[in-house]
Amino acid sequence: MTYFMMCLKSIFHDPRPYFVNTDIIPMQKYAEYGNPSGHVLLGYVVVSFVFDEFVYAHPLWTSCKKANEPHCCEGKHGCCRWMQILKIITHFFIIGMIFISRLYLGMHAFDQCLFSLTCGIYLHLLYNWDFKEKIHHAIN
DSSP states (O other), X not given: OHHHHHHHHHHHOOOOHHHHOXXXXXXXXXXXXXXXOHHHHHHHHHHHHHIIIIITTSHHHHHHHTTOOTTXXXXXXXXXXXXXXXXHHHHXXXXXXXXXXXXXXXXXXXHHHHHHHHHHHHXXXXXXXXXHHHHHHHHO
């Protein structure tokens, strides 16, 4: 993951905001390029991974899935709806706070954070569609 991010930084050569604008005084200066933001990218991937591998493996979630009701969210458990709401709120809050903090601290520009979020979503989807079953099969 970090290798992927560092390769993208080398490819894009997009400077951090304080490289270009001397009015921005960051708390800490880094010599590497700013695109993509590692905090936003890895933050999205880690939060998504934790939800997919641990929260959705919780007995409350699995009992809802095993109910075999046509509309699980409207069934007697009602847990699917709450888990989805929890996932959405958690993603928006955690990733939003990371996104805003990187902008506020002057470490990245808006487009750099947005690109990082897009890469994080892409890596999460790639993991779910291709690698997840292979990894679980190799472990078991």
